[in-house]
Amino acid sequence: MSDQVGTITWISGPVVRARGSRLVGMLELVEVGADRLVGEVIGLKGDQMTVQVYEETSGMQTGAPIYGTGLPLSVELGPGLIQSIYDGVQRPLPLIEQAMGSFIHRGARFDSISREKRWKYTPKVKVGDEVKGGAILGVAMETDTFEHRVMLNPDDSGTITWVAPAGDYTVADPIAKLKMGKDEKTVTMLQRWPVRRARPFINRRGANIPLITGQRILDTFFPVAKGGAAGIPGPFGSGKTVTQHSIAKWADAEIIVYIGCGERGNEMTEVLQEFPHLIDPRTGRPLMERTVLIANTSNMPVAAREASIYTGITIAEYYRDMGYHVALMADSTSRWAEALREVSGRLEEMPAEEGYPAYLAGRLAEFYERAGYVNNLNGTQGSVSIVGAVSPPGGDFSEPVTQHTKRFIRCFWALDKSLASARHFPAINWLDSYSEYLEDVAGWWLEKTGKDWLTMRNRAMELLSEESRLSQIVKLVGPDALPYTERMVLETTRLIREGLLQQNATETVDAYSSVEKQIRMLELVLYFHERGMAIVKRGAPINLIHDLPVVDTIIRAKSTVTNEELHKFDDIQKQIDDQMGQLDAEYRS
Amino acid sequence: MSEVTVQGGQEVVGVARIEGPILVVEGAANVSYDEVVEIQDSRGQLRRGRVLEVGEGFAVVQVFAGSTGLSIDGTRVRFLGSTLHIPVAEEMLGRIFDGLGNPIDGGPEPLTDHYADVNGQPINPTARIYPRDYIQTGISTIDGVNTLLRGQKLPLFSGAGMPHDQLAAQIVRQATLGKVAGAPQTEGEEFAIVFAAMGVKNDVADYFRRSFTESGALTRVAMFLNLADDPPVERIVTPRAALTLAEYLAYERDMHVLVVLTDMTNYGEALRQISNVRGEVPSRKGYPGYLYSDLASMYERTGRIRTSKGSITQIPILTMPNDDITHPMPDLTGYITEGQIVLGRELNFAGVYPPVAVLPSLSRLMKDGIGKNRTREDHPRWGAQLYAAYAKTQDVRALASVIGEEELSDVDQKYLKFGRAFEREFVNQSFTENRTIERTLEIGWKLLSMLPRKELTRVTLDEIAQYYKGDDAAN
C-alpha cells in the first residue's frame, strides 16, 4: 500500500518538496521521510510534488523517501467518536499520552477508533433488502443513551446478502454483506471519508428552528437557526471562547463537535475536566457523552491545524447523516486562516490581502457551506450548525478573515472590547451584531411559548438604539437635560442591559436560561417600561421610578430565579403592579 | 567550495551567499532541517547557527551571532547533525548564562549529561492539569482583580519609561502560594526563578540581579542574558533556552518555576529582521505571518502536567511601541496568554505605583482560582463589582469634563470620589507593601461602601449585608 513515490528535495518548516512519480494524486495522503510522518500532497507540477506535513519536520533530510498511500486525507467514522479527543488529523490524544508521556512526539500512529471496543448492535435491515448509500443498516449504542445509526457508505449501494445477528461487535467485525453488481462487499461499522469532500445529502430544508443556546443575547436577540452559520469576532479577551464553551454546554443539539484550532492547551483541558461533570439538562447525562473534541493547540503543528477544521466538520456531517442536530464550534477560524497563510507563504504563492492567499475567501465559503439543515440520503433530517470564532488582529473587523467570513454567515455576534473592559459579559455589542434568521424562527417561538417573541424583541432593540442616540446627548449635556420620558427609556435599557443582556457564564443559575425564562424576562422588562412611561407622562419625576425597589429585583432575577421557578416572575410582576400602582394613583389625581 | 568530512559532522568550506545574519551554504549533502551548525571564520573564531531551509545541495543557515566578519571563502560551516540542545541541571539555579545558554559568570559548564532540545515539545492537552492554585503576589491589582495562578501565562504590557521592571521584581519577591483569606501566613513553598533578558540594557539586567540578591533569591535564580549589545539573532534562542531549563525544573524536579521574559518586543524585532532578510511575505507591520505560532511555541510552554508536582508560570514583559496595544507584539501575545496586566501612562504620571490600568487588564484563569475555599466566597462578585464601578467612573469623568463636576448628579459625584479613592488606595501601594488577600478585599469593600447601595448589583444582597458599610447600609 505504501510504495516510495518520491525523494525529498527541499524542506522549509511544514512544507516539503519532492521529486518522483507522476502518479501521485493531488491531496493524496503520503508518509514523509524515514520517520514516515503524515503529510498531504498540496501541489503537483511535472514530477515535482509539494507536501504539507502534519508533524514537526526538524531533523528531516533531503534525499529521504516519500511513500504514497493512494488515499486522500480521511477520517475514520463509526461508534467511539463521542467522548474522544483528537488532534487535527484525528489522532487520539489519550493514546498518544499513554504511549509517549506528557509531551507529543513525532511519528505517533494510532487507530482513531478503537478496534477492540465492543458495541451493542441491532440490525435494521434483512437479507434481500435493496439499500442505497447512507441507508441505516442498524444501530449501535454509543453511550448508554445515544443511538449510533450505522449507515452504508454514501458511495455504495446494493442488495443485502447477509446480516449479522444482534450482538456485541467491534468496528472491525462484519455486520452485513452487500451484493454490489458482481462483487460482494463486507460492511463493518467503520467507514472512512475524505475530509475535504462534503458528505452528500438530498437537499437543504428551510432553517426555521432556532439553535437554543440558553444565552439570552443569542437566543432572544440574535438567534442562529439549526443548520445555520454564525461568526463571533472579537479582540483578545473579549469572550469568544467563553461564549463558545457556553454554547457547547447548553445548546440543544444532540452532538457537539468542538474544534480548538490553534488556541490554548489549558482551554481544551478545561473542557476535558469540566464536561464529564456537567449534566445535559435535556438528557440528564454528562455533557461529555455528546461531545467530540478536536484539539490542535497553537503550539502543535500548523498544517494539522489547517486540517483540524475539516476533520471536525466531517465528523459533524456524519452525525447529521444519522438524523441528528449537530453544533460545531471552531475556535478560532483565524488561526486556521493563518495556517493557510503560513503554508502559502512557504510556497511563495502570490499573496492577496495581508499576506493571505487569494483562495482564502473560497476556503471560508466551502467551510461555512457545509452547515445546513438537510434531508439525508436515508430519509432522516439532520443539521450541522457552525459557530466560528474570528480573531481579528488589533480587534479591527475590516481585516480579510472577518470581512470574508461575513459574506458566508447569516448571524454576526460582534464582541466589543469596551464592554469586556467594563466586565459587561457576554461582551456582544447589540448595535453591531445581527441575525438574518429572525423572521425564520419567529414561528417556532410562537408555537413554543405562545408569545409574540419577535415583536417584543424588536421593541427591546428599538429601546436600545434609542438609548444609544440619547447617550450621545447625555455625553454632551448630562442626563438632566433630557425630558422624563426619555430618561424612562434609559431606566428601561439599563434593565435590559444589566438584567437581560449580561449573563454570567460562571454562575450556576445564570449560565443557562431556558426559552421560557428568557421570554418571561423580556416580557417583564417591557411591562415595566409601559407602566413606567405612563406614570412619567403624567408628570411623575423619574427618580421615583429609578428608586423603586423592584428595579433591583428585576436586575437580580437572572440569578435569583431558576429555570424551574418561573412562577417567581409573577411575583415580580406583582411587585411592579404594587409599586407602580401607588405612583400611578398619586399622579393620576 | 569544497567539502571535508570531519569528526562530528560534515564540514563545508566557503559559503555561496551572505545576507544579514543568513548564510547560504552549497555543496552539503544530507543536511537536516533545523540542525545546528558551527561556523568558523577565517581567524578560527567559532559561532553557532541553525538550518532554516534545506534544498538539493544547499542549506540556508541563520547565524546567531550575526555574520559580521564572515567571508565567502574564509568561512567553514560544520553541520552538527542535531537540533539545538542545552544542558539542564538543578545546579543551574544561581548561575548566569548568555543568550544561548553558555555560562558567563566565570563558573564551570553545568555538570550534567542531561541535554534538552531548546524547541521543546508540545504538551498533550490530555496531560495537563488545569491551573487552580492562586499565587499571592501581595499586589491588590493582581491578587484582587487579576489573580495569577500557578501554571498561568500572564504578561505585563508596558511602555518605555514605566516601572514594569519594578513590578516584575516585586511579584517575584513577594510571590507565595495563596491561602484562604484570613488563614495564617506561613512560609510558602519557594519559587525557582528563570529569568531571560532579550535585548535589554545592562542596567535592567543589573536591576534584577540586585533585586534578586537583596531578597536572598539569587541562589534560586537562573539568568539567561542577551543584552542590547549582544547579537540580535541570538534572541531567538534565549527565551527557548530559559524555558527548556524551566521545563526540566518543573516537570522533572517538581519545582514551581516562575519565568520572567523581558523584553519580548525585542524578541519580535529579531524575528522580523530575519524574516525580512529572507524576503518572506510579511503580514502586519513587517512581522512574519507565523509570528502567532512562533510566540505560542514559547508561551504555551507554561502550565502543569499530571506526572509532576511542579508548575511553570510565565510573566513575559512587553514594551508596547507607542503604547499601542494593537501593535502585533502585544496583540498576538494577548491572543495567546491567559490575560494581561496593562500599565497605564496616565496613572504613572499621577504617581500611582504600580500604575496598573485595571480596565484593560484581565486574568482569564482568575475565576478558577478564587472564591469559596480558595480566597473568599464574595471575591468573584466583589471583583466584578469593582470593575463595573470603576468603568462607570470613566463615563462620569468624561461627562464631568463636559458639563463640569458641580453639574453631576449626587450619584455621579460619588462615583468620581470612588474613582479617585480606588486609584489612590487600591491601585496604589508601595514597592515594598505586601498585602494579604484579606486586606485587599477589605480595601475594596471600603471603596464600594462609598457608593449608594443600589448601585451594587453585581454582589449579592447577603454580601452587602455582611460587608457593605455605606451610609445607606441600613435600607
Ligand SMILES: Nc1ncnc2c1ncn2[C@@H]1O[C@H](COP(=O)(O)OP(=O)(O)OP(=O)(O)O)[C@@H](O)[C@H]1O
Ligand atoms: N459570559 C461571560 N461570563 C463571565 N465571564 C466572561 C464571559 N465572557 C467572557 N468572560 C471573561 O472574559 C475572559 C476572556 O474571555 P475569552 O477567553 O472567551 O476571550 P477570547 O475572546 O476567547 O480571547 P482570545 O481571542 O484571546 O482567545 C474570560 O476569561 C472571562 O473572565
Ligand SMILES: [Mg+2]
Ligand atoms: Mg479564546
